[in-house]
Each structure stands twice: as structure tokens, then as C-alpha cells.
Amino acid sequence: MNTFPTKDLFTVIFNRKSVRQFADNTVFRTEAEILLKAAMAAPTARNIQPWLFYVITNRKILDQLAEELPYAKMLSQAPLAIVVAGDTKKGNPNEEQVLNWALDCSAATQNLLLAAEALNLGAVWTGVYPYKARMATVSNALKLPQHIIPLNIIPIGYPLMDDRPKDKWDAEKVKWVE
Amino acid sequence: MNTFPTKDLFTVIFNRKSVRQFADNTVFRTEAEILLKAAMAAPTARNIQPWLFYVITNRKILDQLAEELPYAKMLSQAPLAIVVAGDTKKGNPNEEQVLNWALDCSAATQNLLLAAEALNLGAVWTGVYPYKARMATVSNALKLPQHIIPLNIIPIGYPLMDDRPKDKWDAEKVKWVE
Numbered sequence: 001m002n003t004f005p006t007k008d009l010f011t012v013i014f015n016r017k018s019v020r021q022f023a024d025n026t027v028f029r030t031e032a033e034i035l036l037k038a039a040m041a042a043p044t045a046r047n048i049q050p051w052l053f054y055v056i057t058n059r060k061i062l063d064q065l066a067e068e069l070p071y072a073k074m075l076s077q078a079p080l081a082i083v084v085a086g087d088t089k090k091g092n093p094n095e096e097q098v099l100n101w102a103l104d105c106s107a108a109t110q111n112l113l114l115a116a117e118a119l120n121l122g123a124v125w126t127g128v129y130p131y132k133a134r135m136a137t138v139s140n141a142l143k144l145p146q147h148i149i150p151l152n153i154i155p156i157g158y159p160l161m162d163d164r165p166k167d168k169w170d171a172e173k174v175k176w177v178e
Numbered sequence: 179m180n181t182f183p184t185k186d187l188f189t190v191i192f193n194r195k196s197v198r199q200f201a202d203n204t205v206f207r208t209e210a211e212i213l214l215k216a217a218m219a220a221p222t223a224r225n226i227q228p229w230l231f232y233v234i235t236n237r238k239i240l241d242q243l244a245e246e247l248p249y250a251k252m253l254s255q256a257p258l259a260i261v262v263a264g265d266t267k268k269g270n271p272n273e274e275q276v277l278n279w280a281l282d283c284s285a286a287t288q289n290l291l292l293a294a295e296a297l298n299l300g301a302v303w304t305g306v307y308p309y310k311a312r313m314a315t316v317s318n319a320l321k322l323p324q325h326i327i328p329l330n331i332i333p334i335g336y337p338l339m340d341d342r343p344k345d346k347w348d349a350e351k352v353k354w355v356e
Contacts, residue, residue: 004188009296010212012187013219013289029354034188040346041191042288045305049346056355099308102277103329106284107291107303110220111191114292118187125285127223130277142355151281168218168227176207177234177320 004034007118016113017165019122020074022157027080029055031119035082035156038115044104045097050090051105054083054142054150061141065153068137072126078155083128083138084109089147102129105151112154122159125152182212185296194291195343197300198252200335205258207233209297213260213334216293222282226269229283232261232320232328239319243331246315250304256333261306261316262287267325280307283329290332300337303330 032055044050056062057080066075075081086101093100109125116123128134128150138150210233222228234240235258244253253259264279271278287303294301306312306328316328 007187009185009187009190009292010182010216013216013293016219016221018221033352036352037347038188038191040348040351041194041343043194043196043291043303047344049348049351052351052353054353054355058355061355096309099277099280100305102281103284103305103307106281107288110285110288111292113221114187114289115191125221127278127281129281131274142353165219166225169215170218170227173218173227173230174211174214175230175232175320177232177236177239 005118012114012117015165016117017163018124019159019163020124021160022074022077022079022122022155023160025079025158027121027156031121032080032082034119035112035115039084039108039112042104042107042111045100046091048091050087050101051108052085052087052148054085056081056083065138065141069126069134069153072153072155074124075155078157080157081153081155082112083142083150083153085144085148085150087148101149102151109152109154116156120158121156122163123154123156125154128152183296190292190295193343194295195341196302197337197341198302199338200252200255200257200300200333201338203257203336205299205334209299210258210260212297213290213293217262217286217290220282220285220289223278224269228265228268228279229286230263230265230326232263234259234261243316243319247304247312247331250331250333252302253333256335258335259331259333260290261320261328261331263322263326263328265326279327280329287330287332294334298336299334300341301332301334303332306330
């Protein structure tokens with residue numbers, strides 16, 4: 001079984017940062033599995049769990065995506081990347097519900113990013129959905145059927161640099177309705 | 179300053195559950211602030227931070243929303259609720275980018291839910307966006323301008339029951355691209 005590291009939640013939340021430069025170290029399958037277990041613990045609307053996770057270690061595909069995607073050049077350095085994708089047929093959603101997959105997969109992605117931070121891995125959410133050209137690029141590379149939509153691609157590796165988190169706290173963003 | 183509890187990330191991730199029944203205990207403003215600090219540490223596309231957080235303790239508004247929303251009846255029991263909302267004008271997004279607010283706010287919501295679990299609070303993501311009728315209900319109750327869109331409303335309180343998390347791990351949802 002996987003060994004889960006012990007790391008304090010709030011420390012992880014406040015230290016998580018986008019990492020875009022990676023060292024040569026391999027990311028092992030057991031490490032990827034920990035990330036995926038965290039991801040699948042996220043909540044989903046009506047408990048549909050409309051997600052799929054493509055774990056890419058194929059060098060040719062990583063390099064091809066690095067070349068073809070506009071904001072994911074760091075894939076050429078990353079030993080591994082995960083595409084979080086939504087199954088838009090899951091639970092037979094009606095037109096009004098169909099976007100739920102993107103919200104559910106975003107919550108799962110956040111769990112995955114926190115788990116990466118806890119493993120001392122670096123990762124960065126690079127957006128695929130809702131950009132049509134990027135969606136086509138990823139779908140082609142992974143040969144996804146039409147009802148599977150890639151939300152993002154997350155390059156993952158051990159950080160090369162000492163990246164620092166942003167402090168985004170802003171009291172003005174809070175409205176007290178008392 | 180707030181005191182952040184020390185709780186292990188993976189324990190929190192795997193113990194987080196949807197809590198829909200609440201005890202009478204008050205949730206304090208200092209507790210809500212911890213949740214909001216966690217929420218605002220989430221990543222956002224192009225670092226736009228398109229979020230707003232409405233913290234509702236007004237009993238009349240909570241009860242009104244409990245009555246008018248189809249899947250948020252537990253608001254009538256909750257001492258507090260947080261609406262995570264997106265500012266669709268932030269960063270002047272073009273049409274292709276505009277949905278990013280919903281993904282960013284979903285990631286922030288996940289941080290918020292994990293923080294609630296770490297504080298031994300119970301919470302549940304009840305969907306507002308993309309349901310037009312629910313969006314209108316919440317927007318009316320909070321008098322939101324048109325460009326502010328409520329993603330969800332999260333009733334929060336101390337759990338009445340001993341709710342248990344679901345185990346959603348499913349190896350079939352992982353595709354290895356090697």
C-alpha cells in the first residue's frame with residue numbers, strides 16, 4: 001500500500017505554489033497514485049464522480065504537448081503529467097447540469113495539487129478547458145472520445161528552484177451579511 | 179491573529195464529507211476567516227483571483243434561502259453559510275476565458291471545505307451555478323450585481339451526527355499513458 005506523508009493541512013495549503021521548473025528525478029507510479037487518491041476524495045455534484053485521470057509518462061507525448069500547447073512548455077522538462085478530464089455523459093446530465101463536470105474536476109485538481117505539495121513535488125495547473133484549440137490538442141494526443149473533455153494538464157516533477165507561494169489574502173473580497 | 183489547527187492533510191482529505199445536519203453551536207467570525215484564508219490560497223488562471231465570498235449569518239436571509247433553494251434546506255439549521263461567487267469582469271476576460279472564474283472558485287471551495295473539516299466543522303457544497311433559477315434566487319437575496327455569479331452556497335456548522343466519508347477510489351478512472 002501507499003505510504004501517505006504526514007503534513008499539516010494549513011501549512012500545505014499556504015505553501016502550495018505553481019512550480020514550472022523541474023529536476024531530473026523520476027516521479028514514481030506510487031507517488032502518482034497518492035495524488036490520484038487525494039483527487040478522487042473530492043466531492044462531486046450528485047456524487048457522479050465524472051472524472052478520469054490520464055497519467056502521462058510517455059516522453060514523446062509529453063514533448064509533443066509541450067510543443068503544441070501555448071502555456072505548457074514546461075512539459076518538456078516534466079517526468080510526468082496528469083490530465084484531469086471530465087466525462088460529460090456520466091449520470092446523463094441535462095443541458096443545465098452538464099457543466100458540473102468542470103467544477104467537480106476543479107475540486108479534484110485542487111486536492112491533487114495539495115497532495116503534490118505534501119509529497120514535496122512541484123506541479124502547476126495549466127488550463128486546457130475552456131480553450132477550444134488546447135482541448136483539440138490534448139484530445140488528439142490522448143485520442144479521447146468526444147464526450148471526454150480535458151480540463152487541464154498538470155506537469156509534475158521535483159522542483160528545480162525554491163519557488164515561493166503568493167499571499168493572496170484580501171479582506172476586501174469578503175462580504176459579511178449579518 | 180487566527181490560530182490554525184494542526185491537522186494532517188491526507189487525514190483531512192480522506193475524512194472530509196458532506197455534512198447536512200448541524201448542532202446549535204455558533205460558528206465564530208474567526209473560524210470563518212480561517213476558511214476564507216484557506217480558500218484564497220487556491221490557484222487561479224492568470225492569477226486573476228476572480229472570487230468573492232459572502233459570509234451569511236443573517237438568520238432571515240439563511241431561512242429565506244433554505245425555503246427558496248431546492249437542495250439547501252439545511253440552511254435553516256446552519257448558523258452560517260458562505261457563498262463563493264465569481265466576478266466575471268475580473269481581468270477583462272474574453273469570451274473563451276470567461277468560464278475560468280467557475281474553475282478558480284471551485285478550487286477555492288475545495289480548500290474551504292478541507293479547512294472546515296480541519297476545524298471539526300461540517301459543511302456541504304450545494305450547487306447554485308449553472309442552475310439559472312438558483313442563481314437568480316441567491317443573486318436576489320444578496321442583491322448581487324449582474325457580473326457577480328454565485329457558484330455555490332455552503333452551509334457550515336458543527337455536525338449534529340457522526341457523518342462518514344465515502345471511499346470513491348476507483349482504479350478504472352486512471353489511464354496510464356506510458
